[in-house]
Amino acid sequence: MILLLFDIDGTLIFTGGAGMRAFSRALHEVFDIRIDGSDVRPDGKTDPLILREILASFDLSGRCRPGTRQEMFALYIRYLEQEMEKARESGRIAILPGVEDFLPAVSSESDFALGLATGNLEDGARVKLEKAGLYGYFKFGGFGSDSEDRTELTRIGIERGMRYVRPDSVDGVFVVGDTPLDVIHGRNAGASVIAVASGRYGVRELQVCAPDLVLSDLREAESIISFMRNGRGSISCNKW
Ligand SMILES: [Mg+2]
Incomplete structure:
Protein backbone atom coordinates (compact mmCIF):
# COMPACT_ATOMS: atom_id res chain seq x y z
CA MET A 1 0.00 0.00 0.00
CA SER A 90 -20.69 32.87 -4.43
CA GLY A 91 -18.44 30.40 -6.26
CA ARG A 92 -15.23 31.70 -4.63
CA ILE A 93 -13.91 28.31 -3.52
CA ALA A 94 -11.39 27.25 -6.13
CA ILE A 95 -10.57 23.59 -6.55
CA LEU A 96 -7.07 23.60 -7.99
CA PRO A 97 -6.25 22.24 -11.46
CA GLY A 98 -6.32 18.47 -11.77
CA VAL A 99 -7.61 17.83 -8.24
CA GLU A 100 -11.12 16.80 -9.29
CA ASP A 101 -9.69 14.12 -11.58
CA PHE A 102 -6.68 13.12 -9.50
CA LEU A 103 -8.57 12.34 -6.26
CA PRO A 104 -11.12 9.93 -7.78
CA ALA A 105 -8.42 8.34 -9.95
CA VAL A 106 -6.01 7.63 -7.11
CA SER A 107 -8.72 6.58 -4.64
CA SER A 108 -10.04 4.02 -7.08
CA GLU A 109 -6.61 2.31 -7.05
CA SER A 110 -6.66 -0.46 -4.45
CA ASP A 111 -3.02 0.07 -3.47
CA PHE A 112 -3.45 3.71 -2.37
CA ALA A 113 -4.93 5.12 0.86
CA LEU A 114 -5.58 8.86 1.07
CA GLY A 115 -5.18 11.08 4.09
CA LEU A 116 -4.27 14.61 5.14
CA ALA A 117 -1.17 16.32 6.51
CA THR A 118 -2.29 19.86 7.15
CA GLY A 119 -1.69 22.75 9.51
CA ASN A 120 -5.44 23.24 9.71
CA LEU A 121 -7.21 22.20 12.89
CA GLU A 122 -9.00 18.89 12.29
CA ASP A 123 -12.42 20.61 12.36
CA GLY A 124 -11.16 23.35 10.06
CA ALA A 125 -9.89 20.79 7.55
CA ARG A 126 -13.25 19.06 7.64
CA VAL A 127 -15.21 22.30 7.12
CA LYS A 128 -13.01 23.44 4.21
CA LEU A 129 -13.10 20.09 2.43
CA GLU A 130 -16.81 19.48 3.04
CA LYS A 131 -17.69 22.85 1.51
CA ALA A 132 -15.44 22.04 -1.44
CA GLY A 133 -17.10 18.62 -1.82
CA LEU A 134 -13.81 16.73 -1.32
CA TYR A 135 -13.96 15.51 2.28
CA GLY A 136 -15.07 11.97 1.51
CA TYR A 137 -11.76 11.04 -0.13
CA PHE A 138 -9.69 11.22 3.05
CA LYS A 139 -9.64 8.41 5.58
CA PHE A 140 -7.06 9.60 8.12
CA GLY A 141 -4.82 12.56 8.82
CA GLY A 142 -2.50 14.62 10.96
CA PHE A 143 -3.66 18.15 11.79
CA GLY A 144 -2.67 21.45 13.38
CA SER A 145 -4.79 20.38 16.33
CA ASP A 146 -2.48 17.38 16.84
CA SER A 147 0.68 19.44 16.99
CA GLU A 148 1.91 22.97 16.35
CA ASP A 149 4.93 21.36 14.70
CA ARG A 150 4.39 20.27 11.11
CA THR A 151 6.90 17.40 11.22
CA GLU A 152 5.13 16.01 14.28
CA LEU A 153 1.61 16.30 12.84
CA THR A 154 2.81 14.68 9.61
CA ARG A 155 4.27 11.78 11.64
CA ILE A 156 0.98 11.44 13.50
CA GLY A 157 -0.92 11.41 10.18
CA ILE A 158 1.39 8.69 8.83
CA GLU A 159 0.94 6.59 11.98
CA ARG A 160 -2.84 6.87 11.67
CA GLY A 161 -2.60 5.88 8.02
CA MET A 162 -0.52 2.84 8.94
CA ARG A 163 -3.11 1.77 11.47
CA TYR A 164 -5.83 2.37 8.88
CA VAL A 165 -4.30 0.04 6.28
CA ARG A 166 -2.20 -2.34 8.46
CA PRO A 167 1.37 -1.27 9.14
CA ASP A 168 3.08 -4.24 7.46
CA SER A 169 1.27 -3.54 4.17
CA VAL A 170 2.80 -0.06 3.68
CA ASP A 171 5.59 0.19 1.13
CA GLY A 172 5.54 3.89 0.44
CA VAL A 173 4.47 7.19 2.00
CA PHE A 174 4.06 10.38 -0.02
CA VAL A 175 3.18 13.87 1.18
CA VAL A 176 1.76 16.33 -1.35
CA GLY A 177 2.13 20.03 -0.55
CA ASP A 178 2.57 23.47 -2.06
CA THR A 179 5.13 25.20 0.17
CA PRO A 180 8.82 24.79 1.06
CA LEU A 181 7.71 24.02 4.65
CA ASP A 182 5.54 21.15 3.40
CA VAL A 183 8.58 19.71 1.63
CA ILE A 184 10.95 20.10 4.57
CA HIS A 185 8.56 18.76 7.22
CA GLY A 186 7.25 15.96 5.00
CA ARG A 187 10.80 14.76 4.51
CA ASN A 188 11.62 15.16 8.21
CA ALA A 189 8.63 12.94 8.96
CA GLY A 190 10.17 10.26 6.72
CA ALA A 191 7.89 10.63 3.68
CA SER A 192 8.68 11.15 0.03
CA VAL A 193 7.40 14.54 -1.09
CA ILE A 194 5.58 15.77 -4.18
CA ALA A 195 5.54 19.56 -4.41
CA VAL A 196 2.89 21.26 -6.51
CA ALA A 197 3.28 24.84 -7.68
CA SER A 198 -0.46 25.50 -7.50
CA GLY A 199 -0.16 27.70 -4.40
CA ARG A 200 1.96 30.81 -3.94
CA TYR A 201 5.32 29.20 -4.70
CA GLY A 202 6.66 28.57 -8.17
CA VAL A 203 8.35 25.43 -9.45
CA ARG A 204 11.84 26.89 -8.98
CA GLU A 205 11.25 27.98 -5.38
CA LEU A 206 10.03 24.47 -4.58
CA GLN A 207 12.86 22.78 -6.45
CA VAL A 208 15.38 24.44 -4.13
CA CYS A 209 14.01 22.30 -1.28
CA ALA A 210 14.69 19.14 -3.32
CA PRO A 211 11.35 17.33 -3.17
CA ASP A 212 11.15 13.96 -4.90
CA LEU A 213 8.97 15.48 -7.60
CA VAL A 214 7.87 19.00 -8.52
CA LEU A 215 4.74 19.52 -10.58
CA SER A 216 2.95 22.61 -11.77
CA ASP A 217 -0.34 21.01 -10.65
CA LEU A 218 -2.07 17.63 -10.20
CA ARG A 219 -3.15 17.12 -13.80
CA GLU A 220 -2.03 13.94 -15.55
CA ALA A 221 -3.09 11.63 -12.76
CA GLU A 222 -1.86 8.44 -14.44
CA SER A 223 1.74 9.68 -14.69
CA ILE A 224 1.77 10.81 -11.08
CA ILE A 225 0.32 7.50 -9.89
CA SER A 226 2.91 5.51 -11.78
CA PHE A 227 5.68 7.77 -10.45
CA MET A 228 4.57 6.93 -6.92
CA ARG A 229 4.38 3.21 -7.67
CA ASN A 230 7.92 3.27 -9.01
CA GLY A 231 9.01 5.35 -6.05
CA ARG A 232 11.47 7.33 -8.11
CA GLY A 233 12.47 8.20 -11.64
CA SER A 234 11.59 10.91 -14.07
CA ILE A 235 8.17 12.06 -15.05
CA SER A 236 7.21 13.41 -18.40
CA CYS A 237 4.10 15.35 -17.47
CA ASN A 238 3.67 18.98 -16.44
CA LYS A 239 6.79 20.32 -18.10
CA TRP A 240 7.77 23.83 -17.10
MG1 LIG B 1 -0.63 24.76 1.65
Missing part, protein backbone atom coordinates in the same frame (compact mmCIF):
# COMPACT_ATOMS: atom_id res chain seq x y z
CA ILE A 2 1.02 3.58 -0.60
CA LEU A 3 -0.10 6.22 1.89
CA LEU A 4 -0.73 9.58 0.26
CA LEU A 5 -1.15 12.58 2.57
CA PHE A 6 -2.31 15.93 1.24
CA ASP A 7 -1.92 19.47 2.39
CA ILE A 8 -5.14 21.46 1.80
CA ASP A 9 -4.70 25.20 1.12
CA GLY A 10 -2.87 25.87 -2.12
CA THR A 11 -2.60 22.13 -2.83
CA LEU A 12 -6.25 21.05 -3.18
CA ILE A 13 -8.20 24.28 -2.86
CA PHE A 14 -8.14 28.04 -2.36
CA THR A 15 -10.84 29.23 0.03
CA GLY A 16 -11.10 32.69 -1.53
CA GLY A 17 -9.88 34.28 1.72
CA ALA A 18 -12.58 32.58 3.82
CA GLY A 19 -10.05 31.01 6.19
CA MET A 20 -8.28 34.28 6.89
CA ARG A 21 -11.56 36.18 7.36
CA ALA A 22 -12.76 33.61 9.89
CA PHE A 23 -9.41 33.79 11.72
CA SER A 24 -9.53 37.62 11.78
CA ARG A 25 -13.10 37.70 13.13
CA ALA A 26 -12.25 35.29 15.94
CA LEU A 27 -9.05 37.20 16.78
CA HIS A 28 -10.97 40.44 16.96
CA GLU A 29 -13.62 39.00 19.21
CA VAL A 30 -11.27 37.25 21.64
CA PHE A 31 -8.19 39.51 21.65
CA ASP A 32 -9.62 42.79 20.34
CA ILE A 33 -7.02 43.03 17.59
CA ARG A 34 -7.45 43.53 13.87
CA ILE A 35 -5.18 41.93 11.32
CA ASP A 36 -5.05 42.23 7.58
CA GLY A 37 -3.42 39.97 5.01
CA SER A 38 -0.05 41.72 5.35
CA ASP A 39 0.25 40.81 9.06
CA VAL A 40 0.26 37.10 8.42
CA ARG A 41 2.12 34.73 6.15
CA PRO A 42 0.25 31.49 6.83
CA ASP A 43 1.75 29.33 4.05
CA GLY A 44 2.81 25.95 5.35
CA LYS A 45 2.31 26.91 9.01
CA THR A 46 -0.08 25.33 11.49
CA ASP A 47 -3.08 27.23 12.88
CA PRO A 48 -1.69 27.18 16.46
CA LEU A 49 1.67 28.54 15.22
CA ILE A 50 -0.06 31.28 13.21
CA LEU A 51 -1.98 32.31 16.33
CA ARG A 52 1.19 32.31 18.42
CA GLU A 53 3.03 34.49 15.87
CA ILE A 54 0.17 36.98 15.57
CA LEU A 55 -0.15 37.35 19.34
CA ALA A 56 3.63 37.81 19.63
CA SER A 57 3.54 40.56 16.99
CA PHE A 58 0.90 42.39 19.08
CA ASP A 59 2.84 41.79 22.33
CA LEU A 60 0.03 39.56 23.55
CA SER A 61 1.97 36.31 24.00
CA GLY A 62 0.96 36.23 27.67
CA ARG A 63 -2.65 35.79 26.58
CA CYS A 64 -1.97 32.60 24.62
CA ARG A 65 -3.23 30.41 27.48
CA PRO A 66 -4.97 27.09 26.79
CA GLY A 67 -8.49 28.31 27.75
CA THR A 68 -8.24 31.46 25.61
CA ARG A 69 -6.79 29.51 22.72
CA GLN A 70 -9.63 27.01 22.92
CA GLU A 71 -12.18 29.83 22.91
CA MET A 72 -10.46 31.49 19.93
CA PHE A 73 -10.38 28.25 17.90
CA ALA A 74 -14.00 27.33 18.72
CA LEU A 75 -15.07 30.74 17.38
CA TYR A 76 -12.79 30.34 14.38
CA ILE A 77 -14.49 27.08 13.42
CA ARG A 78 -17.93 28.64 13.79
CA TYR A 79 -16.94 31.60 11.57
CA LEU A 80 -15.16 29.30 9.14
CA GLU A 81 -18.44 27.43 8.57
CA GLN A 82 -20.13 30.75 7.79
CA GLU A 83 -17.35 32.15 5.62
CA MET A 84 -16.91 28.89 3.67
CA GLU A 85 -20.65 28.69 3.08
CA LYS A 86 -20.63 32.28 1.73
CA ALA A 87 -17.62 31.44 -0.44
CA ARG A 88 -19.33 28.31 -1.72
CA GLU A 89 -22.55 30.16 -2.56
